[in-house]
Amino acid sequence: MxxxxxxxxxxxxxxxxxxxxxxxxxxxxxxxxxxxxxxxxxxxxxxxxxxxxxxxxxxxxxxxxxxxxxxxxxxxxxxxxxxxxxxxxxxxxxxxxxxxxxxxxxxxxxxxxxxxxxxxxxxxxxxxxxxxxxxxxxxxxxxxxxxxxxxxxxxxxxxxxxxxxxxxxxxxxxxxxxxxxxxxxxxxxxxxxxxxxxxxxxxxxxxxPIEKKQKTSKDKQILDKYKIPEDTTLFVYGGNLGKPQGIDFVIKIVDEFYKVENGHLLIVGSGTEFNKINTHIENSKPLGVSIFERLPKEEYDKLIGCADVGLIFLDYRFTIPNFPSRLTSYMENSLPILAATDKNTDIKDVLLESKSGLWCESTDENKFIKHAQKLSSEKELRENMGLSGRKYLEDNYxxxxxxxxxxxxxxxxxxxxx
The missing domain is CATH 3.40.50.2000 (Glycogen Phosphorylase B;)
Structure with missing residues (x-):
């Protein structure tokens, strides 16, 4: 070209x-x-x-x-x-x-x-x-x-x-x-x-886009460092933790994530709402959840390389169609995407068109957990969605x-x- x-x-x-x-x-x-x-x-x-x-x-x-x-x-x-x-x-x-x-x-x-x-x-x-x-x-x-x-x-x-x-x-x-x-x-x-x-x-x-990577095994050293079990399905949210992310919904997901068999939720980010969610996690000590405010970029990239699912959160009240740039990072790494957003963003349409992920409104924690359970248990589905997302990135982004x-x-x- x-x-x-x-x-x-x-x-x-x-x-x-x-x-x-x-x-x-x-x-x-x-x-x-x-x-x-x-x-x-x-x-x-x-x-x-x-x-x-x-x-x-x-x-x-x-x-x-x-x-x-x-x-x-x-x-x-x-x-x-x-x-x-x-x-x-x-x-x-x-x-x-x-x-x-x-x-x-x-x-x-x-x-x-x-x-x-x-x-x-x-x-x-x-x-x-x-x-x-x-x-x-x-x-x-x-x-x-x-x-x-x-x-x-x-x-x-x-x-x-x-x-x-x-x-x-x-x-x-x-x-x-x-x-x-x-x-x-x-x-x-x-x-x-x-x-x-x-x-x-x-x-x-x-x-x-970086060169497409063939994921064969996870980096045990980086997972051990951050106390993430190697054999779990790793769900990662990386980015801003502020009002736009609808932190009250994220906290509900943190509390319910124990229902995702073999799943581990990793949250990495900073922002005005970090202390709110961090304090909640420290006090409630939920199973299968880790949170970090800042990580060296090299180490964050290594963790993304170990991830199985990328997460996107947006507040349900938005009337404007936000479109988080986080999407491209997940697609680049061939990660399937689980997004919980308002009804007005067309990110849900992109996930459907690209066959790269699942969506729910960020008021429905039950549907989110069901989607997470499906992605955690179906490795072939994750791989197919990840490959579809990567192709969509190359064609469009x-x-x-x-x-x-x-x-x-x-x-x-x-x-x-x-």
Whole structure:
């Protein structure tokens, strides 16, 4: 398969809240940046260094990738919604100043930015006006409605109205909006009648897939280290443990997991709700359940290599169609997926279409446990679902294909047909 390349100097400015200390690490944004770089694009990344890290603003370079790490307030894993809000509002001023200071002689052909946050409007407008830059929004988060759904913000309150105006401005200032799924795309059209359909396209969570591994046996050494029995069916949840995950439901699953014969539940993550679930596990000491807040990436990857099932949790109250990037990690490792989410996400449709997993609403712990029992007892089913998921990833979530979407706009300026 032939992919597009850039023959002349072209510059993309990428604004993100993701930590970009090492662009060689694997992830949806680092993989995207490296692939753009390999096609000849000069990529200028702006990412945060949060206050708690106590590090200065710093510019680093690797080939045709420059990473500007800007000192900001604390914007993730904060216990104070007020602190997070103020830091988020300040970030566009901090970013714009740092960009002007460090990239003042660079003309940007495209400004690319992901949500969260929705507060990059001043930067986007500045470069549209002064550089005639194309603007591309990678929509990973529909805010402020997601905060309303889970009770973090009041609909039509002062905060909501302020952020909603910024959201509308962001969509208006974006030449193109890349949506994770058709559910996302349809939601934007239905709830924002000022957005034209030709501005929207599918830009899925995508990665550079690692070589397909043939799993023969589990790594006994890493399992022993974390006291996980080698002969169990290992169910793994890895990722954020916050309000969006619906932690009360996860706690119900923890309490009921003893019913999954030969199953072991491993939870690895951090976030605002970690202490709640960790305290519950420490007090109730459920059978066949382990939890860790943070693990070295190398060791987490080894545990994923031992996993038999990947788990996804989302709060049942969401009206917006979230689409967790965790899905690609599980598919990459040929893991069947068990997802408990709201009814509105179309992740359930992807699991059905790809034949890669099972789904239930995150109010039905009995159905979840029945699905877990089925997956625990049927090895052939797990293997077939895992292989189907891996093929679906290669066909639909390969970063090389999504980079072609960007280069189509960069080189031709033609909107993609939805």
């Amino acid at each position: 032939t992919f597009k390349k850039v023959d002349e100097d072209m510059n993309i400015l990428f604004l993100t809240l993701s930590k970009m200390e090492d662009i060689r690490q694997r992830g949806i944004y680092t993989d995207l940046v490296r692939e753009l770089s390999s096609r000849g694009v000069n990529v200028y990344i702006v990412s945060p260094r949060q206050k708690r890290e106590n590090l200065p603003t710093e510019l680093s370079k690797e080939g045709n990738i420059k990473v500007l790490k800007v000192k900001t307030g604390n914007i993730t894993a904060t216990k104070s919604f007020i602190e997070k809000g103020i830091s988020t509002l300040m970030i566009e001023y901090q970013y714009l100043k740092a960009i002007k200071d460090n990239f003042k002689d660079i003309k940007f052909d495209m400004i690319m930015y992901s949500t969260p946050p929705i507060t990059f409007n001043k930067i986007i407008k500045y470069y549209k006006k002064h550089h005639n830059s194309k603007t591309y929004l990678i929509l990973k988060d529909i805010f402020p409605q997601n905060a309303v759904d889970i009770g973090l913000m009041k609909k039509d309150g002062i905060l909501y109205n302020m952020f909603r105006k910024k959201e509308i401005s962001l969509y208006n200032n974006s030449d193109f909006i890349g949506c994770m799924s058709y559910g996302n795309l349809d939601y934007i059209l239905q709830h924002n009648n000022y957005v034209t359909k030709n501005k929207l396209e599918i830009f899925p969570n995508a990665i550079e 390969d970063i090389r294909k999504t980079v072609d979407i960007l280069l189509n706009h960069l080189l031709e300026g033609d909107a993609q047909n939805v």
